[in-house]
Amino acid sequence: MSDVAGIKKAAILLISLGTETSAEIMRQLPESYIQKISYEIANIDYVNPDEVDEIATEFLEMAQAREYVLDGGVEYARNLLNMALGAQRAKEVIDMLNQIQLRERPFDIARKADPQQLTNLLLHEQPQTVALILCYMQPDKAAMILSQFSIEKQAEIAERIGTITRTTPAVIEKIEKVIETKFSSFVDNETESVGGVHTLVEILNSVGRSTEKNIISMLEEKQPELADEVKANLFTFEDIVGLERGDVQKVLREVDNDQLALALKGVSEDIKQFIFQNLSSRAVETLQEELQFMGPARLSAVEEAQQKVVAVIRRLDEVGEIYLRRGEQDAVIS
Known part of the structure; x- marks a missing residue:
């Protein structure tokens, strides 16, 4: 998001909030931003309602993401946003937040x-x-x-x-x-x-x-x-979708069904489908039934279950049973 786009979005958001609220917000901003936003507001004749809704939603998601990051860090925010928004939208929000934060950082x-x-x-x-x-x-x-x-x-x-x-x-x-x-x-x-x-x-x-x-x-x-x-x-539960089919099946054979069901609680549909595709039809039916009747679960319990699956992945990788792709290509040994 460029500075101009960001300023314009801020102007549209303030217009939608009304004069009294906007004035209160403007008083909290640096003078340079007040001038830029005021210029944008003065040059906006009409705002599409759909555009207002989109910008307001983006603002709320970013504000929520910032709050989560302050509460528990980036991974904590990513997990909660995955549950609330889905994996793809959560990634987009985190990426936007990271870009904004990078522009604010020293060095x-x-x-x-x-x-x-x-x-x-x-x-x-x-x-x-x-x-x-x-x-x-x-x-x-x-x-x-x-x-x-x-x-x-x-x-x-x-x-x-x-x-x-x-x-x-x-x-x-x-x-x-x-x-x-x-x-x-x-x-x-x-x-x-x-x-x-x-x-x-x-x-x-x-x-x-x-x-x-x-x-x-x-x-x-x-x-x-x-x-x-x-x-x-080092390896998050969501990263399981990057494993080869055979490797995933090796991991799932060593994970208790109750533990797997709890680990899948609240994850995106894409991750669930990926897991289901690597199980037998009978196992999928049993897992779906368990998920359906499980009821609410504490986030800490879900994270613990996911970490146990990750521990299995790490162990199998260490003994050479499966392969985790890394940042550098492996050297070829002849």
Whole structure:
């Protein structure tokens, strides 16, 4: 969504809310935005009711998504939005929210830097500084940079990322100024909850299996609890649709029917159909019947059931029974 499109949407939303409410909202905005929105309002002669409904719905979904993210993080928001909106719409809302948040984050200059040049400079920085910067970067780019460090440094940086909870604006600003000074000679220009397990997981989901295994192995030695939490989150239940048919069937043979029914509670129809397609007609009939008569279930119970299915997937992957696709292509051994 471009700035112009965003400003126009804001203008249409304010028009639909009425004079009194709009005036109250406008008073809370920066002067520069008040001028831009006022210009758009002045140049709008007619608003299509369907367009108003669409923009109002988008605003409510984005507001809801922001609230979920603040409550429990991106994965928590994604799970709740999947249940409320369906997988496709939930992905669109999360993607839009991520784009907006990226424009608000610090370290813009590092986000636009050439990955190799950025790596060359970060190789000489302290692990805690590298970790902080990677927290604000695109996961695939952060993964590319992380894989260039030595195995020991990778683990140390990963540990820092996984244990960061909060960082003061003053620290961020100080580091950002230093980085901008170093990068200003070759970067054109153009990544706040910082760090934590989910940030580390996003990065590890984009690196190759060897890099991931090295980092996990080192974390298991230094911080076993962090390693366990990272491993539990590396593959989400929704990712099961990316498995090969034969692999899915191997997983489902090791999952208790009651556990599978609870895990499917509230997921999108696409995921349910994918599971049904990999079961016998009798098993599908039994599973559908159990889902029908299950009744309401606590979100925590559903998530626990889904995590047990994920644990089976991870175990089968580790022993080579199934294959999980990763960020890097496997090397070919002749």
